[in-house]
Amino acid sequence: MxxxxxxxxxxxxxxxxxxxxxxxxxxxxxxxxxxxxxxxxxxxxxxxxxxxxxxxxxxxxxxxxxxxxxxxxxxxxxxxxxxxxxxxxxxxxxxxxxxxxxxxxxxxxxxxxxxxxxxxxxxxxxxxxxxxxxxxxxxxxxxxxxxxxxxxxxxxxxxxxxxxxxxxxxxxxxxxxxxxxxxxxxxxxxxxxxxxxxxxxGANEREPHKVTSFNIDPYGLEEMNxxxxxxxxxxxxEEQRWEEYKTDNAEYLLVGYGTVGRILKSVVDKLAEEGIATGVFRPISLWPFPYTRLRELAEAVKFVFTVEMSSGQMVEDVRLGVEGRVPVHFYGRMGGVVPTPDEICSAFKKLL
Amino acid sequence: MSYHGIVIAGFGGQGVMLMGQIIAAAAVIDGKNSTWLPSYGPEMRGGTANCTVVVDEKPVASPVIDTPTEVVAMNYPSMVKFGKKLKSGGFLFVNASVVDQKMDRGDVKIIEIPVNDIADKIGSGKVANMVMLGAFVELTKVASFEAVEEALRYKLSGSKSALLPLNLEAIKKGAEYARGR
Missing domain, CATH: 3.40.50.970 (Thiamin diphosphate (ThDP)-binding fold, Pyr/PP domains)
Structure with missing residues (x-):
């Protein structure tokens, strides 16, 4: 090759x-x-x-x-x-x-x-x-x-x-x-x-190690916790990770992770052809969730649009991150249906 | 055109998955980016199988597409299902050996190739998918034939290497038919 x-x-x-x-x-x-x-x-x-x-x-x-x-x-x-x-x-x-x-x-x-x-x-x-x-x-x-x-x-x-x-x-x-x-x-x-x-x-010639999640003493268990x-x-x-795509001059922020995160990049490009400036915030670490950067980005946009292949789960973390600064909208498909770029564009444009 | 959104569809067993994999791999050998997304699950058994291949100069964003630029229909249900989604001006490749109806679209380029007949003539109906691949690459220029051969060589390495000459012959015949039509 x-x-x-x-x-x-x-x-x-x-x-x-x-x-x-x-x-x-x-x-x-x-x-x-x-x-x-x-x-x-x-x-x-x-x-x-x-x-x-x-x-x-x-x-x-x-x-x-x-x-x-x-x-x-x-x-x-x-x-x-x-x-x-x-x-x-x-x-x-x-x-x-x-x-x-x-x-x-x-x-x-x-x-x-x-x-x-x-x-x-x-x-x-x-x-x-x-x-x-x-x-x-x-x-x-x-x-x-x-x-x-x-x-x-x-x-x-x-x-x-x-x-x-x-x-x-x-x-x-x-x-x-x-x-x-x-x-x-x-x-x-x-x-x-x-x-x-x-x-x-093997504890041959050393003190045994103990691996357990058990502690009968509540004060001891609290110390473990x-x-x-x-x-x-x-x-x-230290471990908040994310990717941004065209967020610099975005008027609207699209948020999605994994498969949806990459589909959203196509959505951003399609919307750009129509003169609508959007960008993608794609969380890479879902825990810890990258709240800090999301909060900063949310301040510069008119609203946030979250897309998931679920009834709306990560969107709760998005709302926690945005802290009510701007509206957070949601679009989701369930049951194993993958949303296409065109249908996400349509769902987004209904919000304008 | 640097962007290709390709849907390849047919019955399970017609080799549509392999065809897509070769196209995706050949594009990468040529220095482009690609994704190969299979339909998987119950529809692979008996029903229609399909895969979506996206080829682009830049990294592929969505592997899922609404409007293919090219559709390969190895059977009639695939032509009906995906032919109507095809982008205006796009290519519709039809396996004319098994599809006798016409797609009613004047705005796309319909390429009918009797791939099973051509494959039978060179000795095995099993390489009908490679005949179609040859025709597809010839007309769409999605990848170079050198890259297609290299991708096929990689796929048919080891115990399958004896199948290589027949597959390459099928690709050649498909390309010749597409050129001559």
Whole structure:
């Protein structure tokens, strides 16, 4: 190939990016539209002395991830909406035990069994805590396959940095489509962060380490919670990520993440042809949500227009960020329907 | 024209997904950007399958399109469904081996190629999609034939490499037919 770019499916690109980030342990249970991640891992992990295990259920998966993460090794799993619901108990335990690991949810239409088409209706579950207790996931939302590669790598690094699970929140379109990608080099495993101060590696000739989310003493548990909250406060300060497209002279601000975030760029270009100046604010970190920059941008526009493949979930964070400075409008499609540029343009123009 | 929004549709098994993948990969080899977006799920089994390929000089924003600049219809339902969405002045490629009705649109360029007949003549009806690919690339110039060959070579590597000559022959025949019509 004249170019070093490879055409890859999003699911496969995420899997390869994880391996190149140093992930050698994958546990998973197949579910559309992300089964190619497991398929790819089953083929590729043995080539790099890794372990692939197809579990009997998502509940088994998340507990295997919990166990593997306790050893300080880079571990991941991937699933789609109903499967991630099944994992929530374990996700909460892992957050409470402060273990780094990476989850991928390639979201499909819900609720319930729903369908297998792209959706964004798991935003609340991802960002507000799908499991019990005061915990947060570090949530990253790619809008291109290249970005899916980069964010997968970042997810492992952030998980280590905060000793907290990270989540790639994609959707069926990111999982199934193909796009050119440039892959990063294979990470040298000896350069991965040292977890020897807490990891369970065998307590021969040292004091045992303890990994748990349990504390029967409420004051003790409160201290643990304070430690979690300190981490989250730091993440809010340091990890807000977003992309802007033509926001400089925008009179109206369009907000969308992931798949919708990139469709909105086409909307902005179409509207520009008609002399309407709009720009896109695309949150990349859904938690922590980039409130700070959104607030600044909102001050310079007439209104904010949020588009999602849901009945309106992220729009609540947009409203929190905008703080009533300007109106926040919403357009959404549900059930796995992907909105097209023309229909978003029409919905937008009705607001003028 | 630097921007192409292409819909390729047909029955499951007609090779419309592969056709789209080759176009998307060839465009990238030529230094452009592209996305390949498949329809997936139940409609792939028995019903119509389709994929959307966007090719652009700049990074592709929306992989979802309202108005294709080119439509490839490998069967009648695909022609009806996507032909009416085609941009005025756009190309409608029709598999004339299986579609005998005409699309009632005077504002688009309708290219009828008997791809199954041409494929049968060179030895295998299975490469009908490659005949269509040859005709498509010849008339739309979406990618160079060198890039198409390279993309196909990549796709048909390893155990499938024996299939390469027949596929390349099919592309050539499709291009020749499109040139001569």
């Amino acid at each position: 004249k170019t070093e770019k490879l055409m890859m499916k999003g699911n496969e690109a995420i899997a390869e990016a994880a391996i190149r980030a140093g992930c050698r342990l994958y546990f998973g249970y197949p579910i559309t539209p992300q089964s190619e991640i497991a398929e790819y891992m089953s083929r590729r992990l043995p080539e790099v002395d890794g372990t692939f295990l197809q579990t009997e259920s998502e509940v088994a998966t998340v507990n295997m991830v919990y166990g593997a993460a306790s050893t300080g090794k880079r571990v991941m799993t991937s699933t789609s909406s109903p499967g991630f619901s099944l994992m929530q108990e374990g996700v909460s335990y892992i957050a409470g035990a402060e273990l780094p690991c990476v989850f991928v949810n390639v979201v499909r239409g819900g609720p319930g069994l729903g369908d297998i088409q792209p959706a964004q209706s798991d935003y609340f579950q991802a960002t507000k805590g799908g499991g019990h207790g005061d915990y947060k996931l570090l949530v990253l939302a790619p809008s291109t396959i290249q970005e899916a590669v980069e964010l997968t790598q970042l997810a492992f690094d952030l998980a280590d940095k905060y000793r907290n699970p990270a989540l790639i929140l994609a959707d069926g379109m990111i999982g199934q489509m193909m796009e050119p990608v440039e892959l990063p080099p294979m990470r040298d495993l000896s350069t991965l962060p040292d977890h020897s101060d807490w990891a369970l590696t 304070k430690r979690y909250q300190e981490k989250y406060t730091r993440a809010v300060r």
